[in-house]
Amino acid sequence: xxxxxxxxxLSVEGLVKDYPGVRAVDDVSxxxxxxxxxxxxxxxxxxxxxxxxxxxxxxxxxxxxxKVNGSVYQPNNTHEARGHGIATLFQELHVVDExxxxxxxxxxxxxxxxxxxxxxxxxxxxxxxxxxxxxxxxPSARVSSLSVAQKQIIEIARxxxxxxxxxxxxxxxxxxxxxxxxxxxxxxxxxxETGVTVxxxxxxxxxxxxxxxxxxxMRDGKHIITKPLSEVSGRAELIELMIGRSAFxxxxxxxxxxxxxxxxxxxxxxxxxxxxxxxxxxGEIVGFYGLVGAGKTEIARALFGADQVAGSISxxxxxxxxxxxxxxxxxxxLVPEERRTQGLFTNLTIRENIPVMxxxxxxxxxxxxxxxxxxxxxxxxxxxxxxxxxxxxxxxxLSGGNQQKVVLAKCLFSDADLLLxxxxxxxxxxxxxxxxxxxxxxxxxxGNSVAIFSSELEEVLGICDRIFLLYSGSLEEEFINSPDVxxxxxxNVVTGGHEGxxx
Amino acid sequence: xxxxxxxxKPIGHxxxxxxxxxxxxxxxxxxxxxxxxxxxxxxNFFQWQNLINLVTNNWAVISLGIGVTFLLVSGNFDxxxxxxxxxxxxxxxxxxxxxGGVNALSTGLxxxxxxxxxxxxxxxxxxxxxxxxxxxRFRIPSIIVTLGTMMVARGIAQVITxxxxxxxxxxxxxxxxxxxxxxxxxxxxxxxxxxxxLIVAVIIERKMVFGRITYWIGxxxxxxxxxxxxxxxxxxxxxxxxxxxAGVVGILLSSEFKxxxxxxxxxxxxxxxxxxxLGGVAIAGGFGSVVGMFFGAIILAVVTSATxxxxxxxxxxxxxxxVAVFLAIMTQTWALARRNR
Numbered sequence: 029x030x031x032x033x034x035x036x037x038l039s040v041e042g043l044v045k046d047y048p049g050v051r052a053v054d055d056v057s058x059x060x061x062x063x064x065x066x067x068x069x070x071x072x073x074x075x076x077x078x079x080x081x082x083x084x085x086x087x088x089x090x091x092x093x094x095k096v097n098g099s100v101y102q103p104n105n106t107h108e109a110r111g112h113g114i115a116t117l118f119q120e121l122h123v124v125d126e127x128x129x130x131x132x133x134x135x136x137x138x139x140x141x142x143x144x145x146x147x148x149x150x151x152x153x154x155x156x157x158x159x160x161x162x163x164x165x166x167p168s169a170r171v172s173s174l175s176v177a178q179k180q181i182i183e184i185a186r187x188x189x190x191x192x193x194x195x196x197x198x199x200x201x202x203x204x205x206x207x208x209x210x211x212x213x214x215x216x217x218x219x220x221e222t223g224v225t226v227x228x229x230x231x232x233x234x235x236x237x238x239x240x241x242x243x244x245x246m247r248d249g250k251h252i253i254t255k256p257l258s259e260v261s262g263r264a265e266l267i268e269l270m271i272g273r274s275a276f277x278x279x280x281x282x283x284x285x286x287x288x289x290x291x292x293x294x295x296x297x298x299x300x301x302x303x304x305x306x307x308x309x310x311g312e313i314v315g316f317y318g319l320v321g322a323g324k325t326e327i328a329r330a331l332f333g334a335d336q337v338a339g340s341i342s343x344x345x346x347x348x349x350x351x352x353x354x355x356x357x358x359x360x361x362l363v364p365e366e367r368r369t370q371g372l373f374t375n376l377t378i379r380e381n382i383p384v385m386x387x388x389x390x391x392x393x394x395x396x397x398x399x400x401x402x403x404x405x406x407x408x409x410x411x412x413x414x415x416x417x418x419x420x421x422x423x424x425x426l427s428g429g430n431q432q433k434v435v436l437a438k439c440l441f442s443d444a445d446l447l448l449x450x451x452x453x454x455x456x457x458x459x460x461x462x463x464x465x466x467x468x469x470x471x472x473x474x475g476n477s478v479a480i481f482s483s484e485l486e487e488v489l490g491i492c493d494r495i496f497l498l499y500s501g502s503l504e505e506e507f508i509n510s511p512d513v514x515x516x517x518x519x520n521v522v523t524g525g526h527e528g529x530x531x
Numbered sequence: 532x533x534x535x536x537x538x539x540k541p542i543g544h545x546x547x548x549x550x551x552x553x554x555x556x557x558x559x560x561x562x563x564x565x566x567x568x569x570x571x572x573x574x575n576f577f578q579w580q581n582l583i584n585l586v587t588n589n590w591a592v593i594s595l596g597i598g599v600t601f602l603l604v605s606g607n608f609d610x611x612x613x614x615x616x617x618x619x620x621x622x623x624x625x626x627x628x629x630x631g632g633v634n635a636l637s638t639g640l641x642x643x644x645x646x647x648x649x650x651x652x653x654x655x656x657x658x659x660x661x662x663x664x665x666x667x668r669f670r671i672p673s674i675i676v677t678l679g680t681m682m683v684a685r686g687i688a689q690v691i692t693x694x695x696x697x698x699x700x701x702x703x704x705x706x707x708x709x710x711x712x713x714x715x716x717x718x719x720x721x722x723x724x725x726x727x728x729l730i731v732a733v734i735i736e737r738k739m740v741f742g743r744i745t746y747w748i749g750x751x752x753x754x755x756x757x758x759x760x761x762x763x764x765x766x767x768x769x770x771x772x773x774x775x776x777a778g779v780v781g782i783l784l785s786s787e788f789k790x791x792x793x794x795x796x797x798x799x800x801x802x803x804x805x806x807x808x809l810g811g812v813a814i815a816g817g818f819g820s821v822v823g824m825f826f827g828a829i830i831l832a833v834v835t836s837a838t839x840x841x842x843x844x845x846x847x848x849x850x851x852x853x854v855a856v857f858l859a860i861m862t863q864t865w866a867l868a869r870r871n872r
Contacts, residue, residue: 353760369754370754394739395740442759
């Protein structure tokens with residue numbers, strides 16, 4: 029027991045996770061003390077979720093060790109992680125609406141013999157736990173009658189009463205109102221008093237400053253720092269740690285932007301988007317920057333006609349947004365967010381991937397001109413420096429950056445006037461990133477327009493001429509990019525720092 | 532700057548063989564190998580006529596296999612083809628039988644033969660349209676939809692024939708197409724038609740945009756939609772083609788036998804599926820070829836006829852087919868994994 033008291037509840041040493049072509053988590057070591065709220069922050073792609081997936085057994089590390097209470101811990105799946113007392117609260121809820129609160133809490137823990145339930149003190153224990161963390165919920169109420177926040181508390185109570193002593197919460201407040209957030213914080217603090225450790229992941233820095241005891245910052249897969257929040261001076265310091273100033277590309281203002289408006293979107297509205305209006309000039313590179321769930325992908329998909337939204341979109345004076353086919357014919361192409369599932373035909377070759385968005389260019393009366401196809405593939409492999417020994421290589425065998433270039437080649441081949449790039453460099457290594465940025469700039473210099481939807485500030489500040497800031501579905505601010513933009517102001521806006529105030 | 536990683540060697544575009552060609556060659560060599568093996572084991576097996584028979588006796592399943600292969604490549608099943616064979620055959624008989632027969636089964640609608648055939652084909656296409664409607668519009672898994680329409684089609688055939696068959700009161704020209712021999716040989720029209728459809732299918736698959744779109748949809752339906760491909764339209768065409776082929780097969784079979792029989796084409800949908808899988812078509816879509824399917828059919832035909840030649844009881848046929856299917860598919864998986872290691 030004394031050993032348990034002294035060693036940290038959870039620690040990682042030299043943890044590494046490699047994906048083909050990318051090192052998502054790079055030699056991370058830190059430890060988490062018992063009964064604390066330990067916050068984990070970092071930009072998108074910093075490696076937070078990969079780290080969490082390793083802790084919960086969903087992924088196995090390439091190297092390195094994890095320890096729970098000082099003993100080595102190697103979970104192969106989430107179930108084994110549960111067995112070691114580590115539970116995860118995911119963004120989507122896993123409660124059964126049709127059952128009562130009590131039934132939900134005991135779900136999967138029922139004591140049975142020969143397939144029949146037998147009485148135990150389980151129910152009493154569970155009710156006690158629930159009362160301790162949130163007395164206002166009636167255990168006999170049906171879960172369907174509860175709010176999202178209350179359902180979340182049920183999940184926390186379930187984790188706590190199943191004996192979890194570490195609960196990981198991934199963006200738990202994403203769907204909560206301000207009052208509900210306060211309530212959740214109350215629950216977390218009471219949990220903490222009962223000896224539970226909470227790992228708290230959020231982009232909302234105010235929450236972290238308000239709730240946390242310790243903070244760990246990650247950037248580019250590396251561990252930057254772990255320090256008590258009492259020693260942190262404020263938001264500005266956290267932001268600085270997250271983005272590491274030095275890494276910024278300097279933006280050189282471009283001169284080839286015309287005044288002609290290519291695309292005009294007015295009052296786009298759907299479940300998430302709130303009355304979004306903007307326009308894009310010919311030859312311009314615009315950036316949409318916001319956190320996950322801010323509405324970037326929704327805007328991209330709406331412009332491309334992949335999702336239907338209320339409002340109007342006109343492109344070269346004509347209405348678009350009916351279907352992707354229609355958008356491509358009008359001259360809009362999209363590089364989707366997920367290249368493997370949405371962009372690439374992984375079991376086909378590079379040559380077979382490239383022509384898909386512009387079949388008319390490669391066929392006469394429905395018959396493919398194979399020679400032209402080969403020529404096009406060679407041209408784009410060369411133009412985008414796709415690293416391959418043959419255009420007949422299956423795209424699944426390429427690295428992430430080269431796969432992304434193939435998706436980009438596919439869109440470039442469509443001869444679009446407006447390119448929508450959703451997270452164009454996610455999971456792409458630094459070298460390929462720079463190459464992709466150069467391609468984007470060349471395109472714009474040739475008179476095409478590019479819209480970049482990104483959750484990496486560095487990327488947006490590095491190449492965009494004009495930037496839109498998004499927060500939870502609304503367009504909060506718009507500004508012209510220049511070397512002296514106020515980064516902390518931008519981060520303040522996209523993390524909800526001045527909600528409602530539109531400039 | 533661009534000189535850094537560029538090697539002097541230009542980017543190649545000829546790979547020795549694509550995976551599809553590799554599998555097709557593998558299936559073809561297995562077909563040849565199994566034929567030679569059977570020739571050693573079974574007396575009188577190694578004969579030119581026997582080789583021809585292997586193809587001509589299976590024209591119906593191979594024809595159905597074309598539509599089924601295209602659908603599988605697009606990531607969809609078609610289990611309704613056997614039912615459509617029965618339905619279109621029975622319809623063609625019923626439409627052409629003259630009015631006023633002695634009983635209900637010998638009384639038809641008295642259409643001229645050509646009109647009867649067109650209407651029967653219309654019936655087949657209606658089932659294909661139904662498949663497309665449920666799969667495309669209502670997004671019900673194709674395996675369920677076509678399992679349903681398989682029974683619907685055969686059910687209608689059963690009602691029209693009252694569970695028996697219609698073979699009386701037919702004009703003489705009804706038996707013409709199914710028994711027409713061509714080029715002064717014993718090769719019949721249906722076999723020639725099968726060969727013609729195979730060639731057209733290979734051209735569509737290899738050379739035409741339509742074929743390529745089928746692979747794109749099967750390889751990644753989401754990416755295909757986001758690349759501007761009208762998936763709904765394309766899958767609808769595929770179901771219509773498949774049911775159209777099945778309709779033609781049904782009409783030719785009832786012409787051959789001069790009868791409409793509701794149990795005709797029983798289990799043909801599974802044979803068509805099996806030869807496609809034997810031929811290396813991936814059940815998950817995006818991979819496979821019509822030529823592979825053809826050689827898959829040859830493998831199955833050799834196994835079936837060798838059993839008969841070995842004077843094994845026909846009861847053993849299913850087990851031998853099963854063994855052949857498992858072996859063939861395991862070999863393919865293993866060979867492909869090894870090649871791509």
